[in-house]
Amino acid sequence: MIANRLKLACIAAVMLLSGCATSTKTMWTHPPMAVPLQPTIQQQIQLARIEQLMKRDDLDNATLAQMYYERGLLNDSLGLRDLARLDFNQSLSLKPDQPDVFNILGVYFTQSAHFDAAYEAFDSTLELSMLHPFAQRNRGIALYYGGRLDLAHEDLLMHYQQNINDPYRVIWLYLVDLERTPEQAQEKLRLRYDASDKQDWGWLIVRMYLADISESDYLKEIASGSENNDQLAERLTEGYFYLAKRYQHEQNYSAALMLYKLTLAGNVYEFVEHRFALLETGRVLSQYQAQQQAMLEAKQSGQAQVN
Structure with a gap:
């Protein structure tokens, strides 16, 4: 049964990729691209320094837990997510009351579609730190991917109300609205855009959703408005x-x-x-x-x- 499902998935993927070659050939022949980000010398030095410090035998559990967390963040920034997850779990085993660690583990659970575990991780974050800046948003996103749209809307609406000038709060709320109340989604997006200060570059994404800017101009503005390769990579x-x-x-x-x-x-x-x-x-x-x-x-x- 599993082999059959894998075979069907492979066939579908090939067909879908074949479709890309025809339906998107004109649009994506020369898409804006940045040089892919690479590990910096600072990251590598910091990683080596943490590993050297962790060899000491006079560290208490709280200090060692912090070092595992910091090494996990470095591994995460380098795309080494399995190593990062091991570090985060080790950090929690030494010091269980860390809202930031529960938060990043919740994101990892969401990525792997383990939604119940993600909800529990974000709940733990908020129990330890009710005002955590990201946990409510991340829980809302996990609920969105888990198909629990009403609860996702509740979290993301509350998160949006805490800062109506953050375009990403508006965007994720809009993505939930598209599935939850599609007939009202565009109107709500327009109202939230009009109520904002429109200062952050991310409002360009909202303008694209509102069809206030063409797709071509949208990509041109991202490319022309980026000051260096790192910023271009992030914005793309x-x-x-x-x-x-x-x-x-x-x-x-x-x-x-x-x-x-x-x-x-x-x-x-x-x-x-x-x-x-x-x-x-x-x-x-x-x-x-x-x-x-x-x-x-x-x-x-x-x-x-x-x-």
Whole structure:
């Protein structure tokens, strides 16, 4: 049974990638790209320094727990997520009352689609630190991916109300609205955009969703407005991810898949958009398979009626 599912998934992936070659050839022949981020000398020196300090035998549990956490963050920033997760778990075993560690583990659980574990991790974060700056947003995102849209909306709306000038709070609330109340989503997005100060560059993404700017101009503004390669990589990671979400909602799965691949290309491992791009590629594949199955059943039903 598992082998059959894997075979079907591979076939669907090949078909979907074949679709990319035709339907997106014109759009993505020369997409804006940044040089992928590489480990810096500072990161490598810091990692070596922490590992050297951890060899000391006079460290108490609290200090050692902090070092495991800091090494985990470094491994996470380098894309070494399995090593990071081991460090975070070791840190918690030494000092269990760390809201930041529960928060990052909740994100990891969300990435791997272990949603119940993610909810528990974020709940633990908020129990330890009610005013944690990211846990409520991250729990809302986990609830969104877990299909619990009303609870996701509750978390993300409360998070948005704490800072109405943060475009990303508006964007994630909009993505939930698209699935929860699609007939009102665009109007709500417009109202929240109008109520903001529009200062952060991320409002460009909202303008794209509102169709106030064309896709071509959207990408040009990201490329021309970035001051250096690092900033370009970061903005393209966000820009491609949220553009992919639009194509995915429109059921243009080949374009969405290509954009998620571009999201991953910059190696901006710490951004939530990079973190969830792989999760989204799996969702795109599942949605594509469901679409193809529905078309096949409709075709078979039509043939049966003719006969």
